[in-house]
Amino acid sequence: MEYTGQELMSWCETIEGAAKDFGLLFYPQEFEIIGHKEMIGYEAYVGMPSRYPHWSFGKSFERTESLYKYNLTGLPYEMVINSDPCLAYLMKDNTLLLQILTIAHVYGHNDFFKNNRLFKEGTRASYTLEMFKNNAGMVREYINDPSIGYDEVEKVLNAAHAVRFQVNRVVGIAKMPHPGVKNEASEDDLMGFIMAYGNLTEWQKNILNVVRKETLYFIPQIETKIMNEGWASYWHYKILNMLNLPNSLHIEFIKRHNDVIRPAMGRINPYHLGFEMYKDIEKRYGIEKIFEIRMLERDDSFIRRYxxxxxxxxxxxxxxxxxxxxxxxxxxxxxxxxxxxxxxxxxxxxxxMMPDIKVDSISKHNNALVLNHIHEGRDLNSAYTEATLKHIYDLWGYPIQLNTKLKHKNIQYFCDDSKKVTLNYVG
Structure with a gap:
């Protein structure tokens, strides 16, 4: 069904008004209509219009483009950035109904970004686009510096990406290492610790800090995937039902909505589980309760409690x-x-879902960095572990020891100065 830009703007104004009537509170919303090529690019860069160059982004682009070319995967109907104003991309090939549903879905995400405590405490929405742009500019300057160059920058980025999720896991608490804790047990922020005490130059620390800051930006999204997608699905369903769509659009709405929230084979569809949980909570407690939950919880507590x-x-x-x-x-x-x-x-x-690695101590004998894996029943993948320890060595500059378990037995991985990794059973 063909539609004009003016028609789409009219629907957007109607949906925004409905969202306000329902009590949603959101940042100013901006939409950009893009083609499938641009959507693949934004998906590779996790929605950001500007990102530092790294081969992993190109790999993601090529993989998605190939799968899409051979009809082995679809593309997102939309992509939303946690920014102020909130920026969202819409696929220009979407039908009119799909654009209407997607716009309503976006306002649900926008409300969640503005009001959930993890985003309020852990991110600065007004600085998002500027932060990613500045980070990209800094990394490109180092690449273009003849004394540094692409290969050296890539080496640090590779290592930083290998440990990027080993940061503070409690959103909003900035726990950085200080000299007094250098040999104390249980340092929660491996990336911050290496930045403070690793054998790094200033530009290497800056690149590590770029990856660390961007990871901290994405952690609230990782921690609330089920809640966030369920919330957006819940509200696109509520809003579109309130709009009294003509029959020509309503039938497609039911089909598209069911496609979004249908159960997935062999895994959890976050849209489905979140949507059904919000419906159940509203039925048992009233609509005020879901607004309270949207503000306070993360997926772990949301599932455990409700x-x-x-x-x-x-x-x-x-x-x-x-x-x-x-x-x-x-x-x-x-x-x-x-x-x-x-x-x-x-x-x-x-x-x-991520292994939790903490700093235990630094060996007085050889400056080896001793790490503890908080084992919660899942063994580490040996191949990934060995590769990651070599990357940590590149940042630390001295041997690395990792204490963990394998098949219920205590073991130690050790990466020596030649970057050879050995595994030893303890006790």
Missing amino acids: LTKDLCHDLNLFQYIKEDDDYFVDEISDDSGWQKIRNTLCSNSGMG
């Missing part, structure tokens, strides 16, 4: 395990299994 036995059963949630090359159902949503399923969802949400 995913009930009845909802687990209604959604037919189950848990499976892999043994060799086969998969087996491990738990179902009955009286004894639903809590285990809920707890597994909690432990695998947000930053719980």
